[in-house]
Amino acid sequence: MTLTLASAASLLSQHNLLREVVHGDVWQLDASGIDGADTPFEKLSYDTREIAPGTLLVCKGRFKPEFLDGTAEKGLAAYVAETDLSERTDRPGLIVNDARKALSLLAAEFYDHPERELTLVGITGTKGKTTTAYFTQAILNAYSGGRCALFSSVDNCLDGHAYAESDLTTPESFDALRMMREAVDNGMTYLVMEVSSQAYKVQRVYGFTFDVGAFLNITPDHISPIEHPTLEDYLYCKRQLIANCRKLVLGSGCKHINLLREDAAAHNVPVSEFSVFDNLEDHYDPEHLEDLPATCAWAVDCTHRAYHMRVDGVDLGEYTLDLDGDFNYRNALAAVAIAHAAGVPVDSEAMHAMEHTKVPGRMMQYYDEGANTVVIVDYAHNYDSVVKLLDYVDVRYGEENPGITLVTGSAGNKALDRREGIVQAAQDRIMRFVFTAEDTDTEPYEDICRDMANCITNDRVKSSTIIDRTKAIESAVEKARSDADRLDVVLIIGKGHERWIKDLNKHVPYEGDDCVVERLLR
């Protein structure tokens, strides 16, 4: 479909976004009288640095009028903005109530609605989005012969098998639609994407309807001046996925679950809830398994190395994942329920496809038997995920009473609640903290580590700060290996497989937690 000034004005008007069309001193509702109003735009962009001849520019967010200087020479055809920018450009402007919503609608039109050619799966939740998205993609790929694309906070995949590092958990709407078009042109029929609360806050998924939406869980996170002012706002944004999906897969036990059910009922969205039990006998009579929830999983034995799964009342048998942790079995059950809601029959072999899926930087375990040491590199970085990680250590290694060291930092300038959360989750269960650098913007690493150390209230736990992350890991691992009499578990969290650390919000090259550990244990 071609996008012109006249058709863009008409689309924005239909969605009650258009205030007026400005061209010099002339302000009007009808764009058709403007020279070139029916000439197709060659390009759509939200960045002046990307302008080429025939570009329609959408000015959004913290856009500055001076960015327009010199854009006429580069080929700016017209712009969309929330204010009249005629003082900086003689190009016509579509003045709108919400430029981010406009960007999403215009991009869908510009790329000829690729979202309509894909079965769209959107996954939200505080924790488990990436893992569940990878698991779901594995099932849908197995079912469709490799026709499932993925947008995740780790990587994007537009052809079912090649992965490229991503910037955001949920891409900007324009980028999402551009990549969807590429995915469709590559023959993809499914897209699994993570949907962050920010995505709804800043309209990155405006106008999208997900064939299946999944709401995994909600725990405090992402509360800061640049994300969400309150937990209520965080949850409110996440809840928008329910209003914008056709079927909902919902994690039972979610806080405020009644509100989430009400959301689904208010929007006529059918709900499939899933539950996970550590120990089935504590909850159900093994003689009456017909009483079980339709979609659930339970640990096969006390080692939790395998789970039994049941979906929509059908027994799927035992699952053993390549990724340890009860939480990953919960993510796996979510993926199976999502795939079923997306049309995969419960008895399809594809339902087992995620058993050998690994997710970069999640639950990577290393053993040094000679030194009686286990090292785990994981992406836990808030209260709940650290609790869950320590629960796993307890189930797997608890009998050996290990000495646990936690190597952790926390994000600078945002998600401020994580600092206290991580310390509180761990301080009564570990031997030692090593505080270190994690991604920051302007806030110094030293201040973040000091903040975390100041949250310690248990005076039995040891702590030290080594800002250089490589050195922090080296020190923690070497210390653990020096004492072979007792089992040591070193948990290195918050960066996963990332090969950079952000300073001043810019990527600074970094060896990677997993690579440091592999080098040390070689």
Ligand SMILES: CC(=O)N[C@H]1[C@@H](OP(=O)(O)OP(=O)(O)OC[C@H]2O[C@@H](n3ccc(=O)[nH]c3=O)[C@H](O)[C@@H]2O)O[C@H](CO)[C@@H](O)[C@@H]1O[C@H](C)C(=O)N[C@@H](C)C(=O)N[C@H](CCC(=O)O)C(=O)O
């Ligand atoms: C708060 C927020 O959503 N910010 C995002 C947003 O910023 P923005 O629109 O204000 O953009 P900006 O960078 O200030 O610039 C304003 C506009 O001027 C344009 N520009 C800029 C310079 C220039 O010379 N010319 C020009 O036209 C920019 O392209 C932009 O369109 O748009 C940018 C790209 O369009 C995003 O990169 C940026 O995300 C920031 C970096 C970010 O990190 N956001 C985090 C909080 C986030 O979204 N996280 C969630 C969460 C994750 C989770 O659950 O783990 C996520 O989905 O990733």
Ligand SMILES: Nc1ncnc2c1ncn2[C@@H]1O[C@H](COP(=O)(O)OP(=O)(O)OP(=O)(O)O)[C@@H](O)[C@H]1O
């Ligand atoms: N279902 C879950 N419940 C609680 N914690 C989980 C769950 N799944 C994973 N985790 C923990 O959270 C970490 C991040 O997992 P994952 O990347 O899948 O979640 P995410 O929602 O994408 O996270 P984020 O938005 O913070 O990047 C894992 O390394 C693990 O420690």
